[in-house]
């Protein structure tokens with residue numbers, strides 16, 4: 001993997017040991033600039049430890065990393081926004097001030113930070129809370145405010161550790177919108193999650209980590225293509241006997257059959273079914289979702305251990 005300037009973040013062979021345990025065991029990652037990149041994995045997979053090493057919050061025991069062109073990641077910290085797994089803002093600050101304060105920590109002038117804070121709160125549908133103290137907010141709203149604080153200085157790279165956890169569906173949608181808006185302004189977003197639905201909708205690119213090891217890196221479609229297509233077929237006549245012509249894994253439910261589309265495609269099979277007089281009163285072909293691909297890549301056993 002080249003440590004090229006087209007990459008916002010790259011790392012090769014990152015290792016982190018805690019005692020005897022290798023929490024991260026040789027992770028390599030390449031995050032292209034201007035995209036949304038998801039780090040997916042079950043609980044304890046090593047996502048947070050990887051993100052912390054990439055940001056320079058902890059040092060790897062082995063491996064190299066490059067963040068916005070710097071091999072000492074902290075040298076780029078003013079160009080980075082970060083939502084850590086542990087959330088927290090000063091409870092007595094007002095929302096607008098809390099956001100401006102986080103910007104100031106990354107070098108943004110206070111006056112600019114306050115102005116942008118108002119705009120960001122408005123755009124996120126939280127304008128009404130601009131002058132409310134943090135302690136008055138729900139946990140989910142406080143989390144969104146913290147997220148706005150991590151983007152107020154318009155960072156080139158935004159790193160979000162499990163940003164969706166603890167948010168209700170309305171706030172999850174607000175967050176997805178916010179993440180897309182950041183990408184649209186040209187930022188790179190690197191986020192971790194174990195919730196496939198968000199990753200499926202948001203990610204341009206993703207890697208799947210389990211047991212401290214990268215099991216997959218590619219696009220959502222590439223991950224989904226690891227599994228075969230499934231067909232859902234309803235015969236017009238004699239549904240009960242159609243199974244004799246279908247692939248061996250065909251399962252009947254009411255008047256329909258579900259089976260794996262054979263590697264050569266479904267056309268020849270349909271011709272045989274029509275010739276045999278079964279006809280077609282319904283047919284759909286489903287692509288497996290990212291969740292199924294994740295289970296295949298990580299293994300059901302690893303998922304159970306993590307649950």
Ligand SMILES: Nc1ncnc2c1ncn2[C@@H]1O[C@H](COP(=O)(O)OP(=O)(O)OP(=O)(O)O)[C@@H](O)[C@H]1O
Nearest residue numbers: 018023041042043044045046047048049050085194
């Ligand atoms: N400071 C630490 N000291 C000891 N062990 C740690 C430390 N930090 C993480 N670990 C262990 O390293 C492994 C990976 O943890 P990490 O938090 O990186 O996983 P994760 O994928 O982010 O999980 P989660 O989704 O549950 O947050 C876990 O077994 C965890 O218990």
